Amino acid sequence: MKKILAVLMTVLLMITVAGCGSEPSKKDNTGEKTVGVLMPNRIFKRWIADGGNIKRDLEAKGYAVDLQYAENDIPVQIEQMNKMIDNGVNCLIITAIDSTKLVDTIAKAKKKNIPVIAYDRLLMDTDAVSYYASFDNKGVGVLMGRHIEEKLGLKEGKGPYNVEFFAGSHDDNNAHFLNSGLFEILQPYIDNGQIVVPSEQVDFDQISVLRWSQEVAEDRMEEVLNKYYSDGKKLAAVVVPSDRIGYGVANVLEKHGYKVGENWPIITGQDAELEAARNVLSGKQSMTVFKDTRILASKCVTMVEAVLEGKEPEINDTVSYDNHVFVVPAYLCTPILIDKSNLHKELIDSGYYTEEELNGK
Numbered sequence: 320m321k322k323i324l325a326v327l328m329t330v331l332l333m334i335t336v337a338g339c340g341s342e343p344s345k346k347d348n349t350g351e352k353t354v355g356v357l358m359p360n361r362i363f364k365r366w367i368a369d370g371g372n373i374k375r376d377l378e379a380k381g382y383a384v385d386l387q388y389a390e391n392d393i394p395v396q397i398e399q400m401n402k403m404i405d406n407g408v409n410c411l412i413i414t415a416i417d418s419t420k421l422v423d424t425i426a427k428a429k430k431k432n433i434p435v436i437a438y439d440r441l442l443m444d445t446d447a448v449s450y451y452a453s454f455d456n457k458g459v460g461v462l463m464g465r466h467i468e469e470k471l472g473l474k475e476g477k478g479p480y481n482v483e484f485f486a487g488s489h490d491d492n493n494a495h496f497l498n499s500g501l502f503e504i505l506q507p508y509i510d511n512g513q514i515v516v517p518s519e520q521v522d523f524d525q526i527s528v529l530r531w532s533q534e535v536a537e538d539r540m541e542e543v544l545n546k547y548y549s550d551g552k553k554l555a556a557v558v559v560p561s562d563r564i565g566y567g568v569a570n571v572l573e574k575h576g577y578k579v580g581e582n583w584p585i586i587t588g589q590d591a592e593l594e595a596a597r598n599v600l601s602g603k604q605s606m607t608v609f610k611d612t613r614i615l616a617s618k619c620v621t622m623v624e625a626v627l628e629g630k631e632p633e634i635n636d637t638v639s640y641d642n643h644v645f646v647v648p649a650y651l652c653t654p655i656l657i658d659k660s661n662l663h664k665e666l667i668d669s670g671y672y673t674e675e676e677l678n679g680k
C-alpha cells in the first residue's frame with residue numbers, strides 16, 4: 320500500500336511540475352477554439368487565396384480551422400454549415416454563394432450563440448451576422464468607371480464610342496455595389512451620347528452574369544456581337560466586373576476577329592488573378608482591381624479574435640451595408656487599380672506573386 324501511495328505521489332508531483340513549468344501551447348491560449356470557414360468555390364483563384372490566408376492567420380493565433388469549399392453548390396454549403404454548427408464551432412466566417420439561401424442556417428448558429436462574420440460578401444436578410452469584412456465594393460466600380468473615362472478621353476468630350484457592359488451575379492450584394500459605382504461615373508456619358516450601347520442592355524438584370532460565370536458571359540458576348548455588331552460596328556470597350564468574365568469576353572472577341580495591338584477594345588477586370596496580370600502586361604486586358612486577400616484575411620481574423628473575447632473589433636463603416644434587416648458594421652479595405660504602370664510595384668514588389676509565377680514558371 321505504502322509503495323502504491325509513493326508511486327501515486329510521485330506521478331502527481333510530476334504532473335504538477337510539468338503543468339507549472341511548461342509554456343501554454345498556442346491552442347491553450349484560445350481554449351482550443353475552432354473557427355469554421357465557408358468559401359464559395361475554387362473556380363475563382365481568389366477564394367483559394369482567401370481561404371488559405373484565413374486558415375494560416377487563424378492557426379498562427381492558435382485556433383483550429385475547419386475550411387470548406389462548396390464549389391458553387393448551395394445545398395452543399397448549407398450542409399457544410401450545418402455540420403460545423405453541429406460540431407460546435409466557436410465562430411463562423413462565411414462567404415455565401417447566395418446568402419438568401421443561408422438565412423435559416425445562420426439563424427440556427429445564432430441560437431447556439433455562434434458568432435457569424437460575413438467575409439467579402441454581405442449576408443443578406445438576417446439579424447444573425449455580427450460584422451462584415453470586405454473591400455469598398457462601390458469603390459471597385461468607381462475605379463473601373465474612372466479608367467474607362469480616362470482611356471476614352473470622355474472628360475475631354477471624345478466619342479461616341481461603342482461600349483458593352485457586364486455585371487456580377489444578381490444574388491451577390493457586391494455586384495450591385497460595384498455596378499452602382501461604375502454607372503455613377505459612366506451614366507452621364509451614356510446620357511450625353513459619348514458612350515453608345517448598341518445592345519441597349521444597361522439594366523442590371525440584362526447585364527448580370529449568374530455566379531460570375533465565364534461561360535455565361537461568353538454566351539452573352541457571342542449573342543450581343545451577332546445581334547448588334549454584324550454590320551461591322553466596332554467595340555471601343557467592354558466593361559466587365561471580374562477577370563474571369565473578361566477571359567470569356569476576350570475569347571469571343573478573338574473569334575470575331577479582334578486583335579490585340581490592332582483593334583482590341585478596352586477590357587476591365589477585378590481580382591488581379593495571375594492570368595489577368597499577364598493579360599494586363601500583354602495588352603489583352605486594360606486593368607484589373609487588386610483586392611489584397613492577405614489584408615482582408617488578417618482584418619477578418621482580428622474580428623474573430625475580438626468577437627470571441629467579447630470585445631469590439633476595429634470597424635470603419637457603419638452606414639453603407641444595410642442587409643435589409645440592419646446596417647452591418649463593417650471594415651472595408653481599399654481596392655487598388657492595377658494597370659501596366661503599377662503592376663510590378665503592387666503585385667510583385669509587395670510579394671503577392673513572384674516574378675516567376677508572373678512569367679508562368
Ligand code: BGC
Nearest residue numbers: 363439440491493531561590
Ligand atoms: C467578389 C469578387 C469576385 C466575385 C466572383 C465577388 O463577391 O467580391 O472579388 O470576383 O465575387 O467570385
